């Protein structure tokens with residue numbers, strides 16, 4: 001069930017969540033922690049993602065890109081490209097792999113990417129994109145919003161690389177509003193998925209990654225703050241669509 005959710009005014013967010021001392025001590029360690037854990041678990045990512053999304057991941061990603069306005073022939077940047085799950089769907093829509101660039105700080109994730117020949121993969125972060133101003137028609141970022149250092153810096157850099165009237169599509173899992181739904185999602189992500197990961201994965205760190213996954217969802221800035229931060233970065237027509245109260249699609253247009 002999908003719904004359009006109105007935002008209420010809230011303040012701009014800097015970090016997507018407060019530091020999580022169970023995993024790292026400070027901002028510098030957080031970056032290192034993230035790159036290392038994604039590098040070390042990259043080989044398992046697609047397998048666990050299929051379990052996590054009950055096999056619907058590719059279908060959902062493609063639909064979300066179309067809903068945000070991705071069309072044939074558009075030049076696309078996929079931020080936090082990881083193993084390329086969102087990029088693969090974008091290539092199907094734009095029709096030419098050479099129109100896609102993916103960036104990610106984890107070289108290990110990109111080494112495990114199975115993307116069509118022609119896609120350009122670069123080491124880089126959302127906050128400091130190694131691309132020219134106004135060089136793409138569409139920016140997307142799938143499930144990496146919780147991992148950036150600073151949301152305003154990241155959104156400002158999306159704004160910089162987008163052409164005027166270019167479109168943005170951010171996919172993220174949002175903590176459900178209501179207690180029972182929240183408890184069930186926590187049980188699934190923090191209990192069931194790590195248990196499956198221990199059985200099927202090559203790395204013991206994969207179970208830990210998915211516990212971290214829930215902890216960041218739980219601690220993440222609320223949607224109204226994310227929407228307000230997009231506006232502060234210079235985007236217009238900022239909106240959020242939600243499916244099942246969990247899957248958020250943040251859409252916006254560059255002014």
Ligand SMILES: C[S@@+](CC[C@H](N)C(=O)[O-])C[C@H]1O[C@@H](n2cnc3c(N)ncnc32)[C@H](O)[C@@H]1O
Pocket residue numbers: 034035038049079080081082083084085086103104105106109124125126127141142143144147148149
């Ligand atoms: C959960 S994976 C998502 C991969 C892919 N987008 C997908 O839809 O499955 C998150 C990715 O974000 C990357 N990441 C972490 N910090 C980042 C940052 N500051 N900027 C861009 N990507 C980042 C990680 O290395 C990882 O590959």
